[in-house]
Amino acid sequence: MPVLVEFLEKLSFLVGTPAVAGLALTASLIVVSGDWRLSLLALLVQYVLAGLLSTRLLPLQLAQIKIYVGLLTCPMLYWAARRVVWMRKRHHRPEDPPLPPWPALTMGLPFRVLGMVLIGLAVYALGPTYPLPQVPGEIGLACYWLGLAGLLGLILTDEPFQAGLALLTFLTGFELFYAGLESSLLATGLLAIGHLLLVLIVAYLTIARGVGPVISREASE
Amino acid sequence: MIAGPLLLISLPLIAAAVIYPFRRWSLLTATIAAATSLFLGLACLRLPLDAPSTLWRWTVQLGQPVIVLGRELALQPAGASVLGFTFLLSAVIFLLAGVIPQGHLFPPMSLTVLSMIGASILVRHPLFTVLALWLAVILAAFFVQGDRHDSVRGALRYVTMHTLAIAPFLVTSWLLDLHLENPDSVAPLRTLTILLTLGFGILLAIVPFHGWITAVAKDAPPLGSALLFTVENLAVLLLLSDLVQRHPWLLEDPLLLQGLTWGGLLTLMLGGIMAWVQQDFGHLLGYGTLSDMGGMLMALGTGTELGMQAAVTLILFRAVSLVVTGVGLSAIRRQRSSDAFSDMEGVARQQPLSTVTLILGGLSLAGLPPLAGFAGRWQLLNFFAPEHTNWCWLIFLAGWGVAFGYLRGLRAALSSPPEPKEHTSSPEPLISIIAAIATITLAAALGFNPRPILTLTARIVTALPMP
Numbered sequence: 001m002p003v004l005v006e007f008l009e010k011l012s013f014l015v016g017t018p019a020v021a022g023l024a025l026t027a028s029l030i031v032v033s034g035d036w037r038l039s040l041l042a043l044l045v046q047y048v049l050a051g052l053l054s055t056r057l058l059p060l061q062l063a064q065i066k067i068y069v070g071l072l073t074c075p076m077l078y079w080a081a082r083r084v085v086w087m088r089k090r091h092h093r094p095e096d097p098p099l100p101p102w103p104a105l106t107m108g109l110p111f112r113v114l115g116m117v118l119i120g121l122a123v124y125a126l127g128p129t130y131p132l133p134q135v136p137g138e139i140g141l142a143c144y145w146l147g148l149a150g151l152l153g154l155i156l157t158d159e160p161f162q163a164g165l166a167l168l169t170f171l172t173g174f175e176l177f178y179a180g181l182e183s184s185l186l187a188t189g190l191l192a193i194g195h196l197l198l199v200l201i202v203a204y205l206t207i208a209r210g211v212g213p214v215i216s217r218e219a220s221e
Numbered sequence: 222m223i224a225g226p227l228l229l230i231s232l233p234l235i236a237a238a239v240i241y242p243f244r245r246w247s248l249l250t251a252t253i254a255a256a257t258s259l260f261l262g263l264a265c266l267r268l269p270l271d272a273p274s275t276l277w278r279w280t281v282q283l284g285q286p287v288i289v290l291g292r293e294l295a296l297q298p299a300g301a302s303v304l305g306f307t308f309l310l311s312a313v314i315f316l317l318a319g320v321i322p323q324g325h326l327f328p329p330m331s332l333t334v335l336s337m338i339g340a341s342i343l344v345r346h347p348l349f350t351v352l353a354l355w356l357a358v359i360l361a362a363f364f365v366q367g368d369r370h371d372s373v374r375g376a377l378r379y380v381t382m383h384t385l386a387i388a389p390f391l392v393t394s395w396l397l398d399l400h401l402e403n404p405d406s407v408a409p410l411r412t413l414t415i416l417l418t419l420g421f422g423i424l425l426a427i428v429p430f431h432g433w434i435t436a437v438a439k440d441a442p443p444l445g446s447a448l449l450f451t452v453e454n455l456a457v458l459l460l461l462s463d464l465v466q467r468h469p470w471l472l473e474d475p476l477l478l479q480g481l482t483w484g485g486l487l488t489l490m491l492g493g494i495m496a497w498v499q500q501d502f503g504h505l506l507g508y509g510t511l512s513d514m515g516g517m518l519m520a521l522g523t524g525t526e527l528g529m530q531a532a533v534t535l536i537l538f539r540a541v542s543l544v545v546t547g548v549g550l551s552a553i554r555r556q557r558s559s560d561a562f563s564d565m566e567g568v569a570r571q572q573p574l575s576t577v578t579l580i581l582g583g584l585s586l587a588g589l590p591p592l593a594g595f596a597g598r599w600q601l602l603n604f605f606a607p608e609h610t611n612w613c614w615l616i617f618l619a620g621w622g623v624a625f626g627y628l629r630g631l632r633a634a635l636s637s638p639p640e641p642k643e644h645t646s647s648p649e650p651l652i653s654i655i656a657a658i659a660t661i662t663l664a665a666a667l668g669f670n671p672r673p674i675l676t677l678t679a680r681i682v683t684a685l686p687m688p
Contacts, residue, residue, distance in 0.1 A: 154381060160373050167381055174388045181395040182348070186290045190352040194387075197359040201380055205366060205373040212370030 004064055011052055019049045020142040024120075027149035027173075030165050031156065032112045036081050039165055044074040050146075050172050053139055057179040062188050066175065069192050073168070073199045080203035081161060084210030091214045107156045115156065119148045135180035146173025160209050164202030171195060222273060225283030226294035229265070229304060229339045232257060237332035244325040251319030254328040255312045258335065262308030265301045294343040299462070299684035303455050304342060306677055310451060310540055311335055314444045317544070317660070320652040321551045323442035324367030331448060334361045341456050348394035350460050351387055354424075354453070358383040361449055365441040375440025378433040386423035389416035397468060410474045417464070417471070418480040424457045425518060427484035428491050431511055435495075438507030443547035443554070450510050451540040454517070458532065461521070462685045472524060482522030486615065489515025493619025496626040502550050502560040502579065505630065506543075509586040509623040513539050513594075516601050516616055523604075530682045531597075531604040537674045538597030539586065541667055545593075545660045546582025549575045552653040562633035569634040572649045574657040576634050583627030585664050588620040593664045596671035 029042035047070020054063040123144045132140035153166025236257040240250040270284030286295035337357035366376040426434040492512025499505040520531035552575035569576045588598025
């Protein structure tokens, strides 16, 4: 798609340290933020930045696949979250006991911020000591950051939406690293298919979890 | 002429696409899925690999390799036996799912899972094997979740743990390719074995990566659990065997086999102890399976052909136990919408045959004679008896832990409710009775005459010599 190529060329000034810093910021936002809209926006930016960094490791056509996956991912997750919010609003009645709140991160904000600070320290220590093979140092740092932030996010919650975003963050970090190791079309394509299926199951679980209380209430009525 | 790999991958996918629009009609979809699986299972076990065969108007050669996007897909003798068993087991499970529904998504999604599992066994490269397995797991998560809204833990943990597992495998695959291209290079053996131990540790649910097994057992439809716990184990076993056959030098570092042995021992003990104290049949099924998997891992960790034989035997007999207990558990969950011991009051009176099936299946999973699971456990005990008598005691005790858990469940089912409730008086459906009798007969028959399974085990192990 020529539009995307032009878009990537316009953003090429970001490839390098700005993209790495952006990835650190977006991954931190996904882990720290309790607002689903903000988390989703951070995920979208994360996909674009990871795609931009992939252009240094993969042919442009293959790097584009990663951005397309991101562009497909975010609307699917947005639709799932929106549907949950809409269903809950539709079934909100003041006379009934309130529905359980929209699933949020279970640990408090200070704890999550502290967790991200520790992740930062771990990346600072791991990056130079155990540099990842076949990828430039700064991309290695981004991979470490995304991977560890994703793991932290998975530890902090068992709600499908937030845990799903954390899992996708981990996977994005790993794919970025793996792009330096393997550049075959089949492997990239299968990873992209798996990534999209993963998003689909996260959306499915988000809806199942989010509308569960509504359905229970309807069943009891 | 149709090449076997294409048939084995595409036919389940086509069948899944055909039945998906009719997924609300459980009996129809399950019957079509069962017929497809039965056909493919018999084809794998009966047709020769090296000569063309005629099926109706088509000529099929199962062993003919095909190249798809530059990668060779080929059916090897071990793969044919494993896939044959997989498809036959699926046919039985689909038939049972027709009479005791396991969710609308179960038949179509299971067929896509079988197709991906088939691909993972047929493709001859660890990178693509793992990716196909990952796709199978994600697709399976849809029927693990099914239509339920009260919990998403099983599906989420299943997908999360397997997604984390692909990372070490993909890096391992790259390192192995690097070594093949340049054999003189010093292979980072320790790095490779650490990555492999981590990856297999997650896929084989070794403690502390075991959480997904119990979560899936609790949330998934019971027959779906039976399918997943068997089929995935077999595919992972083939992957391990393939890796060590191609790269025997991997075993120079004892970490991998030691990890399997000691991790297996820990898993076996944890499964036995935790099964003892469970308060619902879902988690009990998970810990019972975990305990059995621990025994399998210990056998596998010896790295011998006899160990491999004991491991495969355990998996195949476990499948039978899981199907039997799954039938009972499904029937009870349908009536009660719960499997907690606290909700089991009066179940034994209301659903006597389902209760018997559930408990007998559980006791078979625990390895008690004269049920099917005993044959697998006996082989394991025989294998370890000469050199590791203490381990035999642990295996025996772990089995009793699982059995005790089921006996506690039986006591809850036998207890009478304080006052009769309306739902306790509804009779057990005839179709559940037939399914229960059929599966109990199967478990007992295989307990008294385990030869069919042992023959299949020998066929698989002969084709999978350990280096």
